[in-house]
Amino acid sequence: AAGVIQSPRHLIKEKRETATLKCYPIPRHDTVYWYQQGPGQDPQFLISFYEKMQSDKGSIPDRFSAQQFSDYHSELNMSSLELGDSALYFCASSLENSPLHFGNGTRLTVT
């Protein structure tokens, strides 16, 4: 069965650069969620979109923005990267109130 696809799997950026992470939800899923998991930390909810509109907001820094496109894929844009942004970024998708399905994550390293 199709799963949540995230790209790239790994990304290395320098401080103050920008990064764009992509998430392709399971077909027909209408909601996408983004999480950040720092080294040795628990996943932190960043933001979610339902039917291409922002539906909830967590601890997403102002330097980050995200959107969901007409094909339901989502992109997380990160600007002015800091060392502390190095983390694993998970995306998850769901249909209405069905359980979340997570992607394998994008590991971002900021040097």
Next chain:
Amino acid sequence: AQSVSQHNHHVILSEAASLELGCNYSYGGTVNLFWYVQYPGQHLQLLLKYFSGDPLVKGIKGFEAEFIKSKFSFNLRKPSVQWSDTAEYFCAVKDYGGSQGNLIFGKGTKLSVKP
């Protein structure tokens, strides 16, 4: 603010041993509770969830969890672990009225099962 505490950072067991992973949350209202598992190199997967009803919840792969409201606990159990259960386990809580994905996770417990 809500928080989730997982008591053990790393648990090491031999195969066939029984497992209990502790999870406590702090929130005064009605919550939904979850356990997720993350196998090495893989994504988070839902093991089980509690929304309402029977406080003893059965999940996949022989796991179960018991919601004890008076103790704000949702401990995960398995009578006999296997080597393939080696993974990291995350407890998570969601405000009953909150959006589906606005989960508060615990810091996770690494389980290592020795063959």
